[in-house]
Amino acid sequence: MTTSAPATAPKLVATDLDGTLLRGDGTVSGRTAAALVAAEEAGIRLVLVTGRPPRSLPVLHDGIGRHFAITANGAAVYAPDGTAVRLSPFSPQPLAALVARVRAAVPGVSFAFEYERDFGHEQAYPAWSYGESSVELIGDADELLARNPHRPVFKVLAHHPALSLRDFHARARHSAGADAETTHSTGLALVEFSAPGVTKASALTAWSAGLGLGPEDIAAFGDMPNDLPMLGVVGRPYAMANADPEVRRAARFHTASNDEDGVARVLEEFVRLAHGRAA
Structure with missing residues (x-):
């Protein structure tokens, strides 16, 4: 279950994949897929934020649909068509x-x-x-x-x-x-x-600032320590029920596990808020 949350929908939702948006078997449930579509139709931007490398993007698009994606823990940001938006590799x-x-x-x-x-x-x-x-x-x-x-x-x-x-x-x-x-x-x-200074948080902050969005406009979901920087820079940080204990302690809000459609449950609330309906 989620804790008490703000009464308005965020403008941007950033979500981790493994252990968060994806089920334990690596797939996306029908409920989650529908919630992603509904959120975008309601005007809520979505960005996938993952430790997975850029080479995983084609398969992600096949399973989740085409969205902006922050990959490799923030080192590479891509548009839905696969165009690189921001690259932050190591210096050799x-x-x-x-x-x-x-x-x-x-x-x-x-x-x-x-x-x-x-x-x-x-x-x-x-x-x-x-x-x-x-x-x-x-x-x-x-x-x-x-x-x-x-x-x-x-x-x-x-x-x-x-x-x-x-x-x-x-x-x-x-x-x-x-x-x-x-x-x-x-x-x-x-x-x-x-690379030094490269995290999910640094990539999300730089990219969202270019859209004119601030921390108060963003909700984020995560489950593991590499999500902590991202959860620390958004206005609405959510930990999954299956999250690492450190992540659960750090996040202000909580939702059900990845196998119980935790992200979808919150997205459905956000869609109702975006349409001006009470949850």
């Missing part, structure tokens, strides 16, 4: 040093790099696709970076086969220091790095 020079420091601090780690349309990873990294046909480059991290030293990297991922996520994240974040934004978004021992 610090990447090799970042990888070396994390590897020294956390022995046994393996790395992957997300480019705009494909990805590269070390042999030990448990790579997976999003149903797309992107090129998969395999090699040692140093080799991959040296092979294309000026190719933009939008996100670096690191995996450890044995450490707990809490321990791995703490050690990786300390070793990365100010050279990267460090977060995590799954139950796996998987840590994500973005």
